[in-house]
């Protein structure tokens with residue numbers, strides 16, 4: 001493993017950074033204020049290959065590995081958290097689920113439009129009554145005599161909910177089989193919004209941060225889906241959901257890292273310039289040690305993310321590694337944003353400087369795609385499983 005980007009990665013990152021500098025950075029603060037969704041930027045990122053970063057080239061994507069994807073996400077987050085969430089969820093959740101569970105026909109039908117960003121992808125698991133306990137979802141799909149499905153229910157907090165073109169939706173199709181948990185009997189469906197009736201958008205959320213990402217409620221009233229909409233095995237989608245989320249957590253962790261890094265870099269520049277008591281504030285150990293901790297924790301987060309990404313690309317089990325990486329990167333990323341506000345003092349609290357936006361945007365990474373508590377559940381169950389079989393000897 002090399003720690004620096006390879007020459008190929010550098011070419012990709014240089015092109016991306018130039019785009020971020022010229023096209024994204026100038027409007028990021030204003031979009032945070034207006035909440036305007038940057039549709040045009042997603043199309044341009046599609047042309048750069050970023051909107052189908054991990055989708056194989058045969059389906060119109062860039063076919064990049066997960067480590068490169070994490071680097072891309074870190075860079076976008078460092079400039080615009082909202083755009084970053086759009087890119088991360090479009091890639092990891094919607095396309096990620098189609099890649100994991102789709103038939104060849106479904107991949108050829110949906111992925112080229114998603115990878116080019118001609119259509120944006122949304123992925124609906126969460127509902128008003130089921131978040132962390134996602135197996136408790138209430139949306140239902142009922143099989144009809146002609147093989148089609150009728151979908152009823154609603155979804156909450158769905159990224160790209162109101163601007164999406166292609167949707168992957170989780171619904172209960174069957175009662176859990178005897179002896180199985182309530183996660184059994186859940187199925188996934190994929191469809192284009194303009195090809196179905198009875199699907200409407202409810203509330204779009206007014207959020208603390210990530211304000212120019214789109215978060216909306218979805219409502220399904222007798223939506224008829226053809227037989228070809230079933231994505232993966234009937235009743236067996238929960239295991240695919242877990243795999244989708246494992247991958248998604250590397251993206252959300254990289255987002256936490258990118259926002260934390262941006263806050264750290266801004267605070268470091270500020271601390272060597274800002275003088276109080278006749279010297280730059282960075283020369284006080286109280287500030288210098290904060291910067292040292294931020295730098296060390298962000299570096300450790302990057303390494304955890306890299307390990308999870310490499311395990312995924314090697315086809316090895318990466319569930320616990322992704323949980324550790326997401327937990328740590330989001331926690332230290334948010335902490336770095338908080339410390340950056342502290343280092344800027346009063347200036348950190350006002351909107352003229354970007355660190356308060358970085359904090360507001362980053363706060364989501366401790367919640368989305370499994371809260372920090374859920375990551376600790378995954379890790380602690382793994383620890384308990386590993387040590388339960390071992391005898392304690394003095």
Ligand SMILES: Cc1cc2nc3c(=O)[nH]c(=O)nc-3n(C[C@H](O)[C@H](O)[C@H](O)COP(=O)(O)OP(=O)(O)OC[C@H]3O[C@@H](n4cnc5c(N)ncnc54)[C@H](O)[C@@H]3O)c2cc1C
Nearest residue numbers: 123124125126130131132157158159367368369370371373
């Ligand atoms: C901006 C945004 C974008 C989102 N995008 C999407 C999307 O695209 N698609 C989608 O499906 N969802 C999306 N979500 C939903 C997100 O994944 C959920 O909000 C998240 O999983 C938590 O669910 P909840 O909000 O219902 O909280 P709850 O599950 O009700 O949790 C509330 C609190 O209880 C804690 N808790 C719950 N159970 C346990 C436990 N067993 N042990 C310890 N603590 C526990 C949680 O950690 C949390 O602190 C998005 C949310 C936001 C805010």
